[in-house]
Amino acid sequence: CTHYLFIVVVAVNSTLLTINAGDYIFYTDWAWTSFVVFSISQTLMLTVGACYYLTFTGVPGTATYYALIMTVYTWIARGAWFALGYPYDFIITPVWLPSAMLLDLAYWATKKNKHSLILFGGVLVGMSLPLFNMVNLITVADPLETAFKYPRPTLPPYMTPIEPQVGKFYNSPVALGAGAGAVLACTFAALGCKLTTW
Numbered sequence: 001c002t003h004y005l006f007i008v009v010v011a012v013n014s015t016l017l018t019i020n021a022g023d024y025i026f027y028t029d030w031a032w033t034s035f036v037v038f039s040i041s042q043t044l045m046l047t048v049g050a051c052y053y054l055t056f057t058g059v060p061g062t063a064t065y066y067a068l069i070m071t072v073y074t075w076i077a078r079g080a081w082f083a084l085g086y087p088y089d090f091i092i093t094p095v096w097l098p099s100a101m102l103l104d105l106a107y108w109a110t111k112k113n114k115h116s117l118i119l120f121g122g123v124l125v126g127m128s129l130p131l132f133n134m135v136n137l138i139t140v141a142d143p144l145e146t147a148f149k150y151p152r153p154t155l156p157p158y159m160t161p162i163e164p165q166v167g168k169f170y171n172s173p174v175a176l177g178a179g180a181g182a183v184l185a186c187t188f189a190a191l192g193c194k195l196t197t198w
Contacts, residue, residue: 035177039177114193127178
């Protein structure tokens with residue numbers, strides 16, 4: 001019972017996270033900053049849940065299945081948002097599937113070695129997800145165009161965007177997200193594996 005409850009809780013939280021990551025109001029005001037933050041947060045959410053599911057069952061392929069659960073939940077939730085008048089095509093959610101496949105591959109190729117899963121799988125997910133996320137954003141509706149189509153109220157002072165510093169981190173949100181994600185995902189992969197031994 002605890003196992004399935006964990007899967008539902010993490011998948012639902014992942015869904016909420018992704019809805020916010022695709023929020024045209026937040027994204028158009030914060031641009032690259034939000035891309036990096038949400039790429040890292042989705043990387044960690046995917047890693048901890050998928051590693052838990054993977055090591056709990058011991059069957060390569062369950063990480064991808066877990067990502068599919070996240071994807072379906074998100075489609076349903078974003079469908080509800082679309083019904084309320086929000087843009088649905090801004091961010092496409094199967095971004096987790098290829099990263100989860102890499103996690104499964106790391107586990108399968110090393111003959112179910114948990115330490116390899118943590119190290120190799122964590123790095124692969126952390127480095128790949130921001131890349132897939134950027135591919136998503138390139139293929140969907142332009143954020144500024146979408147924002148003009150759906151007007152929003154003025155931001156409160158505490159949400160006023162900070163001007164980006166040109167050239168910082170080579171001005172590459174994918175590189176920054178991938179670098180930070182690769183380091184942090186290993187920690188969260190270890191946490192996911194640890195959860196099965198409690």
